[in-house]
Amino acid sequence: xxxxxLVEDDLSLINGLSFAIKKQGYMLDVARTFREADQxxxxxxxxxxxxxxxxxxxxxxxxxxxxxxxxKVPIMFLTAADEETDVIMGLDIGGxxxxxxxxKLAIFMSRVNALLRRSDNFSETDAELNSNGISVHLLKSEVxxxxxxxxxxxxxxxxxxxxxxxxxxxxxxxxxxxRLWDCDENYIDNNSLSVYIRxxxxxxxxxxxxxxxxxxxRRLGYKWNTDC
Numbered sequence: 001x002x003x004x005x006l007v008e009d010d011l012s013l014i015n016g017l018s019f020a021i022k023k024q025g026y027m028l029d030v031a032r033t034f035r036e037a038d039q040x041x042x043x044x045x046x047x048x049x050x051x052x053x054x055x056x057x058x059x060x061x062x063x064x065x066x067x068x069x070x071x072k073v074p075i076m077f078l079t080a081a082d083e084e085t086d087v088i089m090g091l092d093i094g095g096x097x098x099x100x101x102x103x104k105l106a107i108f109m110s111r112v113n114a115l116l117r118r119s120d121n122f123s124e125t126d127a128e129l130n131s132n133g134i135s136v137h138l139l140k141s142e143v144x145x146x147x148x149x150x151x152x153x154x155x156x157x158x159x160x161x162x163x164x165x166x167x168x169x170x171x172x173x174x175x176x177x178x179r180l181w182d183c184d185e186n187y188i189d190n191n192s193l194s195v196y197i198r199x200x201x202x203x204x205x206x207x208x209x210x211x212x213x214x215x216x217x218r219r220l221g222y223k224w225n226t227d228c
Contacts, residue, residue, distance in 0.1 A: 002116055003027040005046040007037045007063060008078065009056055017050075020105045021112070034058030038066070046073055048115055051095075053079045053086050061093060068094040072141060072154045074115040091195045094153040118158060118180065129164040131226055132213050134204055136161060145204055155180070156200045163214060163224035172221040197222065 004021055008014050009032045021028045029044060031037035034057045041049075041063070049067060051060035064075055077090040077098040087098050099111055129136040135144040141157060143150050152160065158180055162171070171179075173193055201208045215225045 001025065001027050002047045003029070003045070004112070005029050005031070005037075005041065005044065005049045007031045007050065007055065007060060008052040009033065009054075010052075016105055017108065020109050024109060024113070026112075032056075034063065037063050041067065047119065048112060049073055049075045050112075051075060051077050053077055053090070061089060064090070064093055064095055068151075068153060072152070072157065074119050074154050076111065076115060087192070088195060091155075091192055092199060096153065096155040119154065129161065131164050131167060131224065134160070134164065134213065136164060143204075150203050152200070152203060155196055156203065159196055159200055160204065163222070167224050167226045170217045170220050170223045175221070 002025075004026050006014065006017060006021070006028060008017065008030070011032075014030055014032070018028055018030065029040055029046075031040050032055075034055050037055075049063075051063055053060045060077060064077075067073065067075065074096045075094065077086070077095050078101060079086040079090065079098055080101055087100075090098055097111055097115055099108055128138065133146045135147075136142070136157075137144075138161070143152050143157065143160065159176070162176065162179055176193060197214065198208075201211050201214055205211045205213055213225060214222055216222055
């Protein structure tokens with residue numbers, strides 16, 4: 001049974017989300033403060049974490065940073081609709097998805113199910129990908145650059161796999177969104193995808209400012225370049 005960790009201080013929202021999550025058959029643990037979240041996270045193992053950005057005693061961003069030190073668990077942020085900077089920051093520090101308040105429970109659960117399905121799909125194979133000094137051990141979800149392990153978030157990892165599984169093939173932004181985010185692609189826009197690309201380049205490129213592995217094909221999209 002999948003286990004979800006929700007960090008949210010709004011009691012009415014907690015009640016609604018708890019009902020929807022448990023109705024789907026998932027287990028749920030809830031924290032309402034940063035301190036409580038820190039304690040609960042240390043004691044459990046989860047398949048998905050849902051973080052409110054604003055907490056009474058801290059920030060969901062700080063929780064995300066701490067989680068990313070030891071785990072690639074998918075992370076979804078809950079953020080106010082008018083806080084665009086929160087969205088960008090959340091993705092940049094390791095978040096995999098976000099949903100803006102207010103939202104419909106059906107949409108929220110669709111996004112939750114999509115994240116859990118993607119996590120399952122990327123853990124079911126024991127193949128290995130190798131190209132341009134990058135090696136991906138899919139069974140262990142480990143990535144190496146020139147034999148040195150590098151740490152990627154879940155979304156960075158999935159994006160890298162998609163590129164390496166399609167060498168020298170130009171992938172449009174729409175194709176990438178459709179492959180990695182299997183719900184309505186309008187929920188994750190092209191600006192968010194650019195954040196993921198930039199973040200991944202910082203970790204796998206020798207010179208992120210002049211990328212040679214993930215290159216931009218003007219007006220068409222991106223491709224994994226094997227000629228470098």
